[in-house]
Amino acid sequence: MFGFQTKKTQMVNAGAALPGRAQAIATAGEHFLNHRPLTLDVPEGMRVAMFGMGCFWGVERMFWKLPGVWLTMVGYAGGHTPNATYEEVCSGQTGHNEVVRVVYDPAAVSYDDLLRVFWEGHDPTQGMRQGNDMGTQYRSGIYYFSDAQRAAAEATRAEYAPRLVEAGFGAITTEIVPAPEFYFAEGYHQQYLAKNPGGYCGIGGTGVSCPIGVVPSV
Numbered sequence: 001m002f003g004f005q006t007k008k009t010q011m012v013n014a015g016a017a018l019p020g021r022a023q024a025i026a027t028a029g030e031h032f033l034n035h036r037p038l039t040l041d042v043p044e045g046m047r048v049a050m051f052g053m054g055c056f057w058g059v060e061r062m063f064w065k066l067p068g069v070w071l072t073m074v075g076y077a078g079g080h081t082p083n084a085t086y087e088e089v090c091s092g093q094t095g096h097n098e099v100v101r102v103v104y105d106p107a108a109v110s111y112d113d114l115l116r117v118f119w120e121g122h123d124p125t126q127g128m129r130q131g132n133d134m135g136t137q138y139r140s141g142i143y144y145f146s147d148a149q150r151a152a153a154e155a156t157r158a159e160y161a162p163r164l165v166e167a168g169f170g171a172i173t174t175e176i177v178p179a180p181e182f183y184f185a186e187g188y189h190q191q192y193l194a195k196n197p198g199g200y201c202g203i204g205g206t207g208v209s210c211p212i213g214v215v216p217s218v
Contacts, residue, residue, distance in 0.1 A: 012093050027186060028187035031072070050142075050143040052138075053100075053140060060072050073184065074185045074192075077179075080096075082183070099143065112156070120209055123206050124160075131204060143177060144176065
């Protein structure tokens with residue numbers, strides 16, 4: 001992914017952000033792997049989660065592999081520009097993060113399970129970057145949809161923080177905030193590494209594990 005920026009690590013303010021557009025950009029109609037409609041609708045009994053962990057191509061693959069995950073999709077969130085394009089997000093002038101939205105069956109996979117993938121699947125101490133990918137769109141973020149998700153995110157952050165320090169990492173920089181509006185990324189980004197198995201994936205875990213279960217499943 002085109003992420004080797006060195007001057008795009010400062011969040012743009014709302015007044016300086018790109019204006020965007022009223023109409024949503026085109027995306028894929030269905031999930032490439034399971035052929036379910038790519039929609040924001042959440043089936044009865046399912047729940048939704050959203051994470052930013054760096055380049056969303058590799059992040060989405062982590063989650064679609066989990067048993068109990070019904071649907072994954074990639075997009076942009078946490079910024080100021082409505083219906084931004086990929087090129088606009090990469091400019092650093094929208095404030096958006098590259099995120100993965102996960103629809104899951106809580107009877108088969110818990111929110112704690114998703115959080116384990118989040119904390120162990122990337123380096124949450126790097127600020128506005130992930131590996132060689134530099135920019136605000138690669139920041140670490142947990143975007144919660146309920147008070148229970150917020151509590152779980154904060155509790156697990158407290159569990160992982162000392163282990164990361166012990167392993168030689170810095171302080172956690174993950175933002176934990178209410179889920180902002182999600183804007184679909186373009187169709188070619190959806191399930192990109194299933195369509196392009198040899199494609200770029202610029203994320204890597206820390207190797208730091210931690211037992212999760214400090215809060216009830218969400």
